[in-house]
Amino acid sequence: MKKYLNNIIQGDCLDLLKEIPDNSIDITFADPPFNLKKKYNGYKDSLEFQDYLKWCENWIAEMVRVTKPTGSIFVHNIPKWLTYYAAFLNKLADFKHWISWDAPSGPMGKTLQPSHYGILYYAKDVSQNKFYEIRYSHKRCRRCCYLSKDYGGKKAGLHPFGPLVSDVWTDIHRIKHNKYRDEHPCQLPIHLLERIILMSTDEGDIVFDPFVGTGTTVIAAKRLGRRYIGFDIDGKYVKNAQFKLLRENSNSKIGNIWVSWFLDGLTTIRDKDWEELSQNYFIPEPRNKIDHTAIKFIRTKEIGLKNKNTSNKKDEIMTKRERLLLR
Numbered sequence: 001m002k003k004y005l006n007n008i009i010q011g012d013c014l015d016l017l018k019e020i021p022d023n024s025i026d027i028t029f030a031d032p033p034f035n036l037k038k039k040y041n042g043y044k045d046s047l048e049f050q051d052y053l054k055w056c057e058n059w060i061a062e063m064v065r066v067t068k069p070t071g072s073i074f075v076h077n078i079p080k081w082l083t084y085y086a087a088f089l090n091k092l093a094d095f096k097h098w099i100s101w102d103a104p105s106g107p108m109g110k111t112l113q114p115s116h117y118g119i120l121y122y123a124k125d126v127s128q129n130k131f132y133e134i135r136y137s138h139k140r141c142r143r144c145c146y147l148s149k150d151y152g153g154k155k156a157g158l159h160p161f162g163p164l165v166s167d168v169w170t171d172i173h174r175i176k177h178n179k180y181r182d183e184h185p186c187q188l189p190i191h192l193l194e195r196i197i198l199m200s201t202d203e204g205d206i207v208f209d210p211f212v213g214t215g216t217t218v219i220a221a222k223r224l225g226r227r228y229i230g231f232d233i234d235g236k237y238v239k240n241a242q243f244k245l246l247r248e249n250s251n252s253k254i255g256n257i258w259v260s261w262f263l264d265g266l267t268t269i270r271d272k273d274w275e276e277l278s279q280n281y282f283i284p285e286p287r288n289k290i291d292h293t294a295i296k297f298i299r300t301k302e303i304g305l306k307n308k309n310t311s312n313k314k315d316e317i318m319t320k321r322e323r324l325l326l327r
C-alpha cells in the first residue's frame with residue numbers, strides 16, 4: 001500500500017486492488033469505461049453486455065472492501081449502467097444519492113436527448129459517514145449580473161456566497177474545447193472532483209481512483225491537500241497523468257481553508273468555512289443588493305493564490321516541449 005500512496009500505477013485495477021488492505025481508503029471514485037466503443041489508446045471499450053456487468057461488479061465490490069467505515073464510494077457512468085450498479089451496491093453499502101450531473105452528450109438515435117451523467121454516492125456505513133455541506137456560487141446573467149434564479153421576496157435572506165449544493169449539478173461543464181483536453185476521450189473537469197473531495201474528506205485523507213485516465217481525481221486530491229492513489233491500465237495515460245501531477249501544488253486554499261477554484265472564482269466551499277472566508281469578500285449591503293451585485297473577492301494579492309492561475313484552463317495545456325518529452 002505504501003508504494004501506491006501519492007502515486008499513479010500502471011496496471012489492471014483488479015490485480016492492483018489486491019494489494020490494498022480492507023478499510024484503508026477514505027473515498028473511492030470510479031469513472032470506468034462506459035462500454036460505448038470509445039477510442040482509448042489501448043483499451044477496447046466493447047465487452048459483451050453480461051461480461052461488462054460482471055467485470056463492473058468485481059471492481060465495485062473491491063472499492064467497497066477497501067473503503068473505510070467512515071468513507072464513501074462514488075461511481076460515475078451513464079444512467080443505463082448505473083441502474084445495474086445501484087442494484088448491486090445496495091447489497092454492499094448504504095445509498096446516499098444519485099447525483100445528476102447536467103452534461104449533454106451526443107444524440108443516440110431514437111431516444112430522448114441524453115443530458116446528464118449520474119454519480120452514485122454510497123456510504124460504506126451511513127451511521128459513521130463523513131460528510132460536509134457544501135455551497136456553490138450564485139449563477140448570474142453574464143451581461144446584466146442579475147441572479148439567474150428568481151428568489152422572489154426572499155433575496156434579503158440569501159446566502160451571500162450561494163446555495164447549498166443539491167443532488168443536481170448544473171454549474172460544472174464538460175471540457176469541450178480540444179485545446180483544453182488531453183489526448184483522452186473521457187476527461188472529467190477537475191472542479192467536479194474537487195467538489196466531491198471537499199464534501200467527503202478532510203486534509204490528509206486518502207482518495208482512490210481505479211480508472212484515473214488523465215489524472216483528474218489525483219490532481220484534484222493533490223490540489224486540496226489530500227493523499228491519493230490512481231491506477232490505469234494504459235501506460236501512456238499513466239505517464240501523462242504523472243507528468244501533470246508533478247506540476248501541481250497542494251495550495252488550493254485561502255488562509256487555512258481548502259476551496260475549489262475555476263477560472264477566476266470559487267466554485268465550491270464548505271458551508272462551515274464561510275464565516276472565515278467571508279472576511280476576504282466585499283459583501284453588498286443591504287443584503288438584497290445581492291440580486292444585482294455579486295460579492296467580490298478582495299484579498300487575492302495578499303494571499304497569492306497560485307491555483308487561481310493554474311485552474312483547469314491554462315495549466316492543463318501542456319507546452320509543446322512537455323508533450324515531446326512524454327513521447
Ligand SMILES: C[S@@+](CC[C@H](N)C(=O)[O-])C[C@H]1O[C@@H](n2cnc3c(N)ncnc32)[C@H](O)[C@@H]1O
Binds near residue numbers: 189
Ligand atoms: C472513462 S476513463 C477515466 C477518465 C478519467 N476520469 C479522467 O478524468 O481522465 C476510463 C479509464 O479506465 C482505464 N481502464 C480500462 N480498463 C482498466 C482496467 N482494467 N484497470 C485500470 N484501468 C483501466 C482506461 O485506460 C481509461 O483511461
